[in-house]
Amino acid sequence: MNTRTPADWKALFESDAFVQQNTYTGPLGVEYTPAGTRLRLWAPTARQVYVNLYRRGDGGVCIGSLPLEKRGQGLWSVYLPGDQHGRYYTYTLHAGGTSWEAADPYARAAGVNGRRSMIADFARIDPPGWLHDHRPNIPVSHRSVWEVNVRDFSQDPASGVRPAWRGKYLAFAQQGTTLHSDGIHPTCLNYLKRLGVSYVQLMPIFDFGSVDESRSLTRQYNWGYDPAHFNIPEGSYSTDPTRGEVRVRECKQMIAALHAAGIGVIMDVVYNHMYGNDNVLNRAVPYYYFRQNEDGSFSNGSGCGNEFASERPMARRYLIDSVLYWAREYHIDGFRFDLMGLYDVETMNLLRAELDQLPGGQNILMYGEPWQGGVSALHRYEANKNNLAMLNERIGIFCDNTRDAIKGGCFDAREPGYVEGRESALWDIGAAVAAWCRSSALPPHSPGQIVSYVSAHDNFTLWDKLLFVRYKRPEYGAMDSVALAQNRLAAGIYLTCMGLPFWQAGEEFARTKKGQGNSYRSSPALNRLDWQRAQQFHELVDYYRGLIGLRRYFPRLSALDTASPAAIQFFSLEQPLVGWQLPANCGDGALWQALCVFYNPTGQEKAVPLPEGSWKLLSDGISSSLWRGESQIRSGQTVLLPYSATIFGKA
Secondary structure, three states: OOOHHHHHHHHHHOOHHHHHHHHHOOOOOEEEOEEEEEEEOOOOOOEEEEEEEEEOOOOOOOEEEEOEEEOOOEEEEEEOOOOOOOOEEEEEEEOOEEEEOOOOOOOOOOOOHOOOOOOOOOHHHOOHHHHHOOOOOOOOOHOOEEEEEEEHHHHOHHHHOOOHHHHHHHHOOOOOHHHOOOOEEEOOHHHHHOOOOOOOEEOOOOEOOOOOOOOOOOOOOOOOOOOOOOEOOOOOOOOOOOOOOHHHHHHHHHHHHHHHOOOOOEEEEOOOOOOOOOOHHHHHHOOOOOOOOOOOOOOOOOOOOOOOOOOOOHHHHHHHHHHHHHHHOOOOOOOEEEOOOEEEEEHHHHHHHHHHHOOOHHHHHEHHHHHHHOOOOOHHHHHHHHHHHHHOOOOOEEEEHHHHHHHHHOOOOOOOOOHHOOOHHHHHHHHOOOOOOOOOOOOOOOOOHEEEOOOOOOOOOOOHHHHHHOOOOOOOOOHHHHHHHHHHHHHHHHHOOOOOOEEEEEEEHOOOOOOOOOOOOOOOOHHHOOHHHHHHHHHHHHHHHHHHHHHHHHHHHHHOOHHHHHHHHEHHHHHHHHEEEEEOOOOOOOOOOOEEEEEOOOOEEEEEEEOOOOOEEEEEEOOHHHHHHHHHHHHOEEEEOOEEEEEEEEO
16 A cells, blocks of 8 residues: 555654654544534545545445545544435545555444445434433442353244344344243343343454355354454344444344343453454554554464554554443443453553543443463553553453363363362462452452453353363263262352352353364354253253352452452361351341351362351252252351352351
């Protein structure tokens, strides 16, 4: 696109003169009114820019082109008189004797595959009642996160979702779904309400390039970690990707339905890279938005060919603008950052501060993966575990230390963890209980900074991992009693750890992907939630449900202060048993004066002493709902079942 070399671009963009002359702070993108629309594009390296207008988002000829006026600080602008709602457009940029076409990086609606941006009057296309949609008020003690892919959620024909809505945003809006429409066994939103989760984390829902929206989706599948547009919902999850307004409206309908059910929506955001190097950002300003090596080539810390240059002023602004847009326009309740270690600490802290300024913004969750996908050219305070002390205390991290201690390393299918018999892991289990606040290995600001989990979308499902460790040739569909007990134990550990509990959708009904660890582009049939398993493993589902409820009635497990982890008292027990107690915070509404918890990762019953006093049995490792029934009081000592998390409350 220009005679400059990549190294020349790098030198230019990192020069003080360029930064001073081209750091623009005004509005960008579409400014719509019924009387006319203002378009603004930041393209400081272009010499001429034209806007091309179209009637459709999926074909048809250009109906006219108009030049944009060059303003200061790299800005180009044009005013289109009259009502432009529903008009599609692209830009043609000229520089260095060449020209190329580009979509609008700040576009908020688009046609099929995002090739043409769309001017839209959102007041006209929003679903009925959207102005009255609000984020649910979720107490800290009620927080738990269930991660799911939009398509996986309802793709199963047994889900009871109407065929046209399967794998779509609207599946979340269908009420009363049951297994095979039997009217008995809940699925989808009906199931979530019964399970008791407070947040649903949606795998990428902004427009991604790895699925062709113009083709049949029968044989296409991808998780969506290949962004094409950061401010536009994915079209393949809508009922009509050719009409830009449909994806916007249906995405909001999904969010509104979850909010009406009292469930917050967390968005999995992938600003760390884009789909291919020929993308909307690189077409607007070649090389600017992407981190470069010394020779000017793209740094590849994402493992996907490029990585976002969050330290460059206008790139940083773009990221922050985009997150704030989703928070304001779509009422998003939280953001999960993919490969957060590819962003600099300053950017993440600035973003946290900006979110806090929104109405109710301090309740918007923000956490991410504190690692990278490869070697990065970012060498300035990466937002990773090593720099945890520099991150705002309300920016959380996925704690792989907890994950690996409980179930074993995620990259070696056969490596055991604590629940599978690795006795040496008991020391890390103790650290995990206190959210690593009492460990020099990973000292967070507070327990609220730690996301406690054992499974997410990548790597093996918990069920597959357990079977891999136990058997050379696992039968993934088997109702294996030991694996079920180990699954309950794993859940019993991280759901009694301090911090934010998180799990992959279907972990609670022994979800299997037949031993595939990275199924990002495997078949829809392999990835979809098998709702029949929710009935088959209903006792395991009820175990998770009971623990979620129990946790709510002992708020100190979710406490955000540093004094709470320090108050945990660990017992001296026969190894590899772990036991501890935690007194309730005075006046926090806890049902019990203290909590006492034991973990037994062995295949034998174990007798252990109880602390002084009378203790009500809340969970015996098989049923986690004993706290709801008649009191079973223990004192002196108790017996732990094999592979169990046993929980008591002080009567």
